[in-house]
Amino acid sequence: MVRVLLAAILGIAGYAKFSEASGLQKVAVSSYRILPQSMVGPVALGLPVLEMALAALILIGFATRTMAICVGVLFIVFIAGIISVWARGLTIDCGCFGGGGQVAKGQTHYLREIFRDTGFLVLAAWLMVFPRGKLALDRWLGL
Template identity: 65%
Template sequence: MAIEDAAVPDAGGAWTKAQPWITTAGRVGLAGVLGYAGWAKVTEPPALQKLAVSSYQILPDSLVAPVGFGLPILELVLAVLLLLGFGTRFTGAFSGLLMIIFIGGIISVWSRGLSIDCGCFGSGGAVEQGQTRYLQEILRDTGFLALAAWITAFPRSKLALDRLLGLYKD
C-alpha cells in the first residue's frame, strides 16, 4: 500500500484538497534550489568546477572532473523533472539521496577540520579558518531533504505530467 493510500485523517476532505498543492509547492521550491545550484555551477569555468569537488578531498583525482562536470547537469535535470512533475516519486527520492550525499560531504570536511566553501551554489574551494558555515549548510540541506522526503511520500500533485499520464488518479 502506497503512503498516499494509507488512512490519513481527512476532516471534510481538507487533506485530499491540500496535499496535492503542498506537494506542488514542494516540487517548485526544490526545483528552484536545484536549478539555481546547477546553473551556478554549470556556468563556471571547468577549473572552478573541479576545484569545488577536489576541495572535499574525498574522491580520487580521476573522478574529480567527471563529478565537477556531471553534478550540475544532474541538478538541472532533477530540477526540470520536478518542475514538470514527471517521475515525481523517483525524482523526489533521487533528490533526497543527493541531499544525503551533500550533507555527508559537509560533515566529512567539518570532522576533518578542513576549511572550504561548500560550492553548493557555485565557487567552492579553500577559505580562511572561521569562514565556514557548516552547521547552517547541514541544516539547510536537511530542510531540502525533508522537502524531497515529502515529495517522495506524497507524489500526487497539481500541474504535473504524472497526473496527465494517469500515474496518479484524483
C-alpha cells in the first residue's frame, strides 16, 4: 500500500510537471534562485522524468529499498529548497505538482509544503525499512 501511494504521489507530480510547456517548467525551477541558469533547463526537463521513473520502479517493486532511498533524498532536496526560499523571503509557488513561479505576498504555503513533503519522506523511510511487498518484483526475483 505504501509503495502504491508513494508511486502515485511521484507519478502525479512528475506528470503534472512533464505535461506543462517547457518555458513554464523552467520558470518553476528558476524561481527558486538556487541553480545557475545553465542548469535550469536540464533540471526542469529531467526532474519530471526522474519522478515518473522512480514512480514506475517503486510501483512494480524493483530495487525497492534503493528506489526508496533515492525518493527520500529527492524529498530532502525538495524540503531544503522550500526552506531556502522561505528563509530568503522569496514568494513563489513550489511547483511541486505543476505550476510554480512568483506569487503575491501572502499566497505562499511553505510550512504546509514542508509538512507535506516530510510526510512523503516518512513514506519513503517506511519503504526503506520494509521494502518487500506481496506483489513486489523484488520478492518474485528473490532479492
